[in-house]
Amino acid sequence: xxxxxxxxxxxxxxxxxxxxxxxxxxxxxxxxxxxxxxxxxxxxxxxxxxxxxxxxxxxxxxxxxxxxxxxxxxxxxxxxxxxxxxxxxxxxxxxxxxxxxxxxxxxxxxxxxxxxxxxxxxxxxxxxxxxxxxxxxxxxxxxxxxxxxxxxxxxxxxxxxxxxxxxxxxxxxxxxxxxxxxxxxxxxxxxxxxxxxxxxxxxxxxxxxxxxxxxxxxxxxxxxxxxxxxx
Amino acid sequence: xxxxxxxxxxxxxxxxxxxxxxxxxxxxxxxxxxxxxxxxxxxxxxxxxxxxxxxxxxxxxxxxxxxxxxxxxxxxxxxxxxxxxxxxxxxxxxxxxxxxxxxxxxxxxxxxxxxxxxxxxxxxxxxxxxxxxxxxxxxxxxxxxxxxxxxxxxxxxxxxxxxxxxxxxxxxxxxxxxxxxxxxxxxxxxxxxxxxxxxxxxxxxxxxxxxxxxxxxxxxxxxxxxxxxxx
Numbered sequence: 001x002x003x004x005x006x007x008x009x010x011x012x013x014x015x016x017x018x019x020x021x022x023x024x025x026x027x028x029x030x031x032x033x034x035x036x037x038x039x040x041x042x043x044x045x046x047x048x049x050x051x052x053x054x055x056x057x058x059x060x061x062x063x064x065x066x067x068x069x070x071x072x073x074x075x076x077x078x079x080x081x082x083x084x085x086x087x088x089x090x091x092x093x094x095x096x097x098x099x100x101x102x103x104x105x106x107x108x109x110x111x112x113x114x115x116x117x118x119x120x121x122x123x124x125x126x127x128x129x130x131x132x133x134x135x136x137x138x139x140x141x142x143x144x145x146x147x148x149x150x151x152x153x154x155x156x157x158x159x160x161x162x163x164x165x166x167x168x169x170x171x172x173x174x175x176x177x178x179x180x181x182x183x184x185x186x187x188x189x190x191x192x193x194x195x196x197x198x199x200x201x202x203x204x205x206x207x208x209x210x211x212x213x214x215x216x217x218x219x220x221x222x223x224x225x226x227x228x229x230x231x
Numbered sequence: 232x233x234x235x236x237x238x239x240x241x242x243x244x245x246x247x248x249x250x251x252x253x254x255x256x257x258x259x260x261x262x263x264x265x266x267x268x269x270x271x272x273x274x275x276x277x278x279x280x281x282x283x284x285x286x287x288x289x290x291x292x293x294x295x296x297x298x299x300x301x302x303x304x305x306x307x308x309x310x311x312x313x314x315x316x317x318x319x320x321x322x323x324x325x326x327x328x329x330x331x332x333x334x335x336x337x338x339x340x341x342x343x344x345x346x347x348x349x350x351x352x353x354x355x356x357x358x359x360x361x362x363x364x365x366x367x368x369x370x371x372x373x374x375x376x377x378x379x380x381x382x383x384x385x386x387x388x389x390x391x392x393x394x395x396x397x398x399x400x401x402x403x404x405x406x407x408x409x410x411x412x413x414x415x416x417x418x419x420x421x422x423x424x425x426x427x428x429x430x431x432x433x434x435x436x437x438x439x440x441x442x443x444x445x446x447x448x449x450x451x452x453x454x455x456x457x458x459x460x461x462x
Contacts, residue, residue, distance in 0.1 A: 001234045001290055001362075003326045022371040039325065044301040046315035050380025057288070057328060059232055070275035084277035086364045094270065095234045095362045097288060099330070101372055131232075131326045133317045138379045139386075140253040141332055141372065148369045149281025155370075 005059070005129035007035045012175065012204035013125050014225075016062055018187040021075055021156070022089075023056075023100035024121040025185060028177040030105065033117040033130060042115050045107055053136035054119065058098045059129045060091035068094040076154050079190035083150060100124065101136060159186050159217040170222045175204050183210065183217050236290070236360035238266045243406065243435035245357050245456075247293055249418040252306055252387070253320075254287075254331035255352040256416060259408040261336065264348040264361060273346050276338060284367035285350065289329045290360045291322035299325045307385050310421035314381060331355065332367060390417050390448040401453045406435050414441065414448050 011031035013019045020026050033056070035041075048054075071082040072090040085093050102119035109115045117133070124130075136142075161183045171179055187201055195213045202208075202225055209221040242262035244250045251257050264287070266272075279285075302313040303321040316324050333350035340346045348364070355361075367373075392414045402410055418432055426444045433439075433456055440452040 001327075001360075003232045003234060003328070006325045022368065024371050024374070041301045044315045044317050046302060046313065047318035047380055048315055050378065050384075051318065052376065052378040053374050055330060057326075057330070070272045071277060082277065084275045084279055086275050087278035087282065087366055089365055089368065093363060094237045095288075096232075097234070097363055099286060099288070099365060101374060129232075132324060132328055134320055134330060135318055135380060135382075136374060136377050137253065137320065137382050138374070138377045139382060140255050142375055142377060143255070143284050143332060143367060143369070143373055144375060145283070146367050146369045146373060147281065147283040149278055149366060151366075151368050151370060153281075 003059075003131045005036060005131060006039045007033050007130040007133065009056075009058070009122060009124040009126065009128045009130060010034055011122055011124055011126045011128075012178070014202045016125055018182055018201040018203060019125055020121075020123045020182065020185055023102055023123045025123070026178060026181040027103070027120050028181055029122065030118060030120055030178065031102075031122040031124065033119055033133065034113055035116065040113065040115065042109060045115055045117075048104065048117075048135065049107060051104060051135040054102055054104050054117070055132070055134040055136055056098075056100045056102060056119075056122070056124070056130055057132040057134070058100065058124060059131065060096035060098050061129060062125060063091045063096050068092060074150070075190040076156065077150060087149060097131070098124070157186065157215065159184050159212065159215055162216060162218045164219060167219050167222045171206065172204070179203055179208065183208075183219070186212070186217070188212060234290075234362045236267060236362060237270045238264050238361040238364065240287075240289070240353060240355040240357065240359045240361060241265055242353055242355055242357045242359075243409070244355075245433045247356055249413055249432040249434060250356055251352075251354045251413065251416055254333055254354045256354070257409060257412040258334070258351050259412055260353065261349060261351055261409065262333075262353040262355065264350055264364060265344055266347065271344065271346065273340060276346055276348075279335065279348075279366065280338060282335060282366040285333055285335050285348070286363070286365040286367055287329075287331045287333060287350075287353070287355070287361055288363040288365070289331065289355060290362065291327035291329050292360060293356060294322045294327050299323060305381070306421040307382060307387065318380060328362070329355070388417065388446065390415050390443065390446055393447060393449045395450060398450050398453045402437065403435070410434055410439065414439075414450070417443075417448070419443060
């Protein structure tokens with residue numbers, strides 16, 4: 001079956017580094033679902049405000065196609081244990097389709113490229129193609145009794161973030177909370193635990209540099225993003 | 232993007248009539264997820280037993296393609312009110328992809344066409360192509376605070392089922408509970424409320440005939456399915 005994008009995301013992450021490892025983790029992280037011209041139809045959203053949460057079905061477009069392996073090494077397991085691809089949400093699957101639950105903040109009907117959806121908690125790289133938007137149905141989708149396999153047994157370790165005030169001041173006010181939460185979620189690749197290393201992350205047009213020692217992340221520099229911001 | 236089926240469902244519903252209107256509603260309803268030969272790989276399921284629930288992403292293959300309308304009339308609203316397609320789980324969407332949460336009962340590693348997954352609560356017609364199987368992650372997917380729009384405001388009306396013992400005896404014992412639950416969920420099309428009408432439903436190789444008066448469904452006949460069972 002052929003899928004065509006009906007929308008794309010506009011998120012603060014121009015690249016994969018820093019994107020939360022699961023949807024819904026970071027509430028303050030906002031992104032726009034912008035429909036492609038054919039689907040900018042007000043009527044197609046009628047009633048959507050009654051739903052607090054939505055599903056996005058989207059394309060893992062940053063992974064090489066035609067590549068599937070029966071097992072993957074989830075970051076949550078430190079990247080050194082293998083689980084079956086169907087027991088994981090890894091992008092390296094036979095059909096590279098992602099599934100994310102996001103919170104619907106509001107619908108902007110007035111935008112030039114609207115109506116568009118402001119959502120919270122998206123774990124999508126900027127410009128990711130979206131194939132479907134569905135309402136979250138509590139009666140069918142919420143399973144409080146569900147067990148989460150290795151994801152329950154291995155919760156993420158949060159970092160403490162030291163963000164010097166003079167650097168934080170360079171971040172637009174409405175993005176400070178989100179950026180701090182993204183850092184606290186430990187954006188490092190699982191295989192890098194080098195305390196001397198300076199990591200760089202692009203976020204909302206800024207380049208953020210930081211180091212991590214034990215469970216403390218220190219922000220070292222915040223600067224406007226160079227050529228990447230021009231994209 | 233091109234999707235290819237990695238599996239298909241083997242469910243008791245040879246046609247759409249009777250299929251629950253949402254996944255997870257009927258616990259006793261069992262179905263098999265049978266992988267296509269290329270994906271019958273034991274390793275690809277490693278760790279899946281740790282998850283009680285799974286997502287199936289599948290194709291609405293009984294709807295005509297290339298047909299999307301901005302609004303749809305959900306059965307839950309009696310079929311006479313319109314909501315936006317993105318505020319519904321209707322099959323008539325730009326990309327006809329379905330999303331269902333099912334309970335994982337067990338993995339059968341020994342079957343000739345195994346390993347295959349026994350699941351509960353599937354709302355898929357027999358032979359529906361499946362594009363992905365993902366674990367349900369409680370931390371990302373379970374939103375007890377979610378509001379369900381028109382689906383919360385309009386819960387389904389359950390029917391009382393009168394199943395004469397001599398007819399129930401014709402149903403294989405392990406399917407009696409599921410069949411009764413399917414009938415209680417009111418399989419009638421929303422626009423048909425004719426108390427004199429005899430409805431026919433195919434279920435697990437049987438043809439079941441029933442009438443409905445007010446909130447009581449009476450089973451009138453159970454017989455082996457004719458030519459349809461041969462498929």
